[in-house]
Amino acid sequence: MQSIYVTGASGMIGSEIAADLVHRDPTFNTTAVSRRPCPTLGADHPAHKQVHTVFDGSWLAPQDTDATILHCAGLANPRVSFSNFAVLAHEHILPHVEMLEALLARGWRGRLVFFSSGGTVYGNALELPIREDHPKAPISMYGLHKLILEHAFAQLAEDRGFELVILRVSNPYGSMVSKPNQGVIPILIKALLRDEEFQIIGDGHAERDYIEISDLIAAVRNVIAFETREPVEIFNIGSGERTSLQDLIATLRKLTGHDLKTVHSPSKVDVQSNVLDCSRAKNALGWTAKTSLEQGLGKLLERMDVHYHQG
Template structure:
C-alpha cells in the first residue's frame, strides 16, 4: 500500500485508532482490517450483533450523545474513523429535524472534542449515492454539483462542509470518502439499507422481493472489502485531496441485481412485487473513481459474482438459522 507516491510513512502499525460505530456493518469489517494492519484499535458505539467476529480491541459501549464517554475514548487517539451519526435514509425523511439533532449536531460536537483531544486525522464515510442528487452526467466525478434530493443526502453534505471547516481553520487532516452502496458479510438484511443483503435473505427464505418503481434505477455496488481497503489508504494519505469517491464505477439496475442474485442462488422465476417509486430515488448513480485510483493507488478488486456468492454464503450460515437447511440443500454449494 505504501508504494504510491502520496502514501507516506510507516502505515498504520502502532497507530491509535478509534472507530465510531465499530459494531455496525462497515465498522466491524474495518476493525478486523485495522487489527491485521497492526493498528491499536478502540471501538465505540452500541454492542455489535456479532461480538465474536470482532478482533481484540478496547470496546467503549456508549451512545453517540455521551460527551463524557466520547472524551475518554478520544484520549491519545491519532486517527478517528467516523461511522456514527449515520441514520438510515428512511428515518431522515420521516423526521429530518430529529436526524439533524441526533446525528449532525452530535457530529459537530464530536469535531470540537477531537480538536481538544489533539486528534490528527478523521476519515468520514459520506454517501456517494445521495450527495450528488440527479446526475447531469455519468459517471459522477467529485466535481459534479452537489444537489441532493433527500434529507439524508443533505445531512451528509452538511457534515462534509463542517469537516472541511475543521481542516481549513484548525489544520486537522480530514478525508471524506463518498461511498457507493456497500455490500458483503456482516450486513444485516431488512434494516432499511442494503439492497443486496435484503434480496438474498428474501430469496433464501422464499419470500417475494419488493422493488420500488420499475426496477430500472441504476446503482453502483461496492464490496465491503474494497471499501475498507480505501479507508485504510485514506488514513495514511498525505495528498492534496480531501474528498474522494469510492465505488465500483459500474452501474447495475435493480433488476440486474435481482437476476444476479437469482443466478447465485438458483432461484430464477421467484416472485417480484413492484411498489410505487419513491421521490428520494435518483434515476441513476455511478461513481467516477479515477481520482481515487490515482491518489490512493486503489482499485476495486472484488469480482461481482464472487462477491455476491460470498455474501449469500455468509447470510445463509449466519443471519438466520432457518436458512442453514436451505444452504445445505444445494444452491450455494
C-alpha cells in the same frame, strides 16, 4: 504505533473495518467505539470501548492527539424519513459537530476520515459516471445531512488545522452485519433463500454502484497510509460498475438457479441513476475495486445460505 479509532463500531461498515484492523494489523493500536457491542469483535474484546455516547469525545485517550479517527457513526438507512429539518439537525447533525469540537478541545489535531454517501449527496446525476466535482443536489434528508456534515467538517479542518478525508462511498454489501431492511442486496438474498416475495420500488431499472465490503476496507487502509496534499481531500469509493435492480435479480437467478417472487410499488424519493467515477482514488490512493458483482454476490450468497440453513 499509530492509534486509530473507529466510531460506529456496532454498524456494518464500522464493525467490519474495526475487525479487519484489529485482527489483521498489529502495527495499529485500534480502538472500536460504539454505544452497542461490536458484532465482529465479540463481547468484552479489549479493543472495543462501549460508551454512553460517541459524541462527547471522551473516548479519546489524552496521548492520542495525532490519532486517525474513522468516523462511521451516524444514520445507517438512506431511506429514513424525518418530520422536519429541525429534528434532523438536532439529532443527526449537531451531535457530530459537537463531537469534533470536543475532540479539538482535548487537543486532537490528527486525521478525520468521514464516511459520506456517494449514493445520495450528488442527487440526480447530470452525467455518469459521477466525479467528485459534480454539483451536489441531494433530494433526500439523508443526503442533505451528509452534505451538511461534509461542509461543517471541512470548515473546521481549514480553521483548526487537522486533516480531513471525505469518502463518498457507494452502496456497500458483503457483510453479515446489517439491520432489518438495511441494504437491498441482503434483503434480496433473504427473500430468495426463504422463498419470500420481494418488493421492487420503482421500475427496477435505475442503476446503482455496489461495492463489496473487502474492497471498501482496502480503500480505507490506503487512506490511512495516504499522505494528504490539501487540508481536505475527497474521494469517491465505489466499484464504478452500473448495476440495476433487475441486474441484481438476474445475477442471483444465475448463481442460484432459483426464481424470485416480485411485486412492484412506486418510489417517492430516490435518485434516478448513480454510478461513481473513482479515478481520483485510483490516482491518489493507488486503489481500485477488485471484486466483480458476480464474485461478491457469490461470496455473500454462500455465507447467508450456510447461515440460514444452520439457523
